[in-house]
């Protein structure tokens with residue numbers, strides 16, 4: 429199973445420009461999460477912070493017990509081996525064929541023999557449907573194939589966390605649909621923790637188990653897909669409908685009065701979030717996604733704390749057997765919990781306190797987590813800025 433990623437009170441600025449502040453979320457191990465947000469809200473900065481390429485001023489990013497914001501270079505090197513990253517353009521070397529591009533991390537970071545390298549590369553190329561294209565140069569193949577080659581390269585070190593930076597950028601809707609299916613199938617095969625940054629509403633609605641959204645330098649919410657996909661937050665509605673009316677402006681936010689006037693002028697049928705659609709299932713013949721059952725148990729444990737709309741969508745999707753398991757009533761009714769305001773939802777979907785994960789052998793043991801009352805002070809500690 430993939431590794432849990434715990435983000436606590438993370439804030440990042442560049443000089444006087446605050447990118448986001450006090451971001452807290454947990455990427456559950458082995459699940460697929462999506463991070464949405466208008467352009468420029470700092471999604472790529474967030475990904476770079478998770479792998480320690482950028483250093484936030486406050487907060488922690490705990491990966492396998494190691495805080496990547498403060499750990500030593502040696503620990504960071506080890507932690508990075510847990511990650512695979514799919515960059516927007518695949519980040520392939522133009523002068524190398526696909527085989528050598530995909531073999532590159534193995535030749536750089538392992539002592540595998542050439543025959544072992546070959547076996548791993550061909551296995552990953554098969555996983556992404558590129559077998560037979562080993563000799564092609566990146567310039568000779570389509571954008572979709574380049575993405576898949578980038579994905580095969582991200583897989584060769586058997587990562588436990590995969591970050592996808594806009595995997596659908598530059599792809600037509602059909603290629604995007606194929607890539608989305610590939611992502612779900614890969615998750616079933618390797619059970620790693622996935623985080624996808626995307627603008628594609630179709631991807632957000634069909635691929636992830638969890639969705640978060642950045643806006644106005646804050647994490648608006650993060651939690652089970654049903655929470656965001658049924659949210660009536662104006663910014664979420666605007667984004668999911670891909671419309672101009674709402675708080676998101678052309679290049680920056682609109683003032684609240686203008687956004688409210690636009691929303692009030694919407695005609696019937698233009699307001700509200702689109703109907704929730706089922707999540708993509710794995711392709712026939714693939715293993716089941718282990719994350720689905722784990723997520724179901726996790727979400728059902730906090731069912732009563734979720735907004736009513738989200739509760740209804742979650743309950744609707746349960747089989748009679750699952751209803752019996754969670755509610756003791758296979759026929760239909762379920763106990764709905766208290767309805768929460770969106771700000772509260774962000775809080776209840778934040779990570780639950782739990783024991784610190786077992787550190788890997790040789791990993792630095794993190795400092796004990798602060799008590800609630802000491803949290804501000806703890807996060808207020810200066811960590812040396814952008815090192």
Ligand SMILES: Nc1ncnc2c1ncn2[C@@H]1O[C@H](COP(=O)(O)OP(=O)(O)OP(=O)(O)O)[C@@H](O)[C@H]1O
Nearest residue numbers: 442447465466467468469470471472473474625627
């Ligand atoms: N190294 C850097 N130094 C200074 N500013 C930076 C740096 N990296 C990013 N920024 C700024 O941080 C902000 C957020 O950038 P980022 O690329 O993370 O946004 P994004 O949400 O990923 O956007 P998009 O969806 O358009 O890709 C931008 O204003 C960008 O100019």
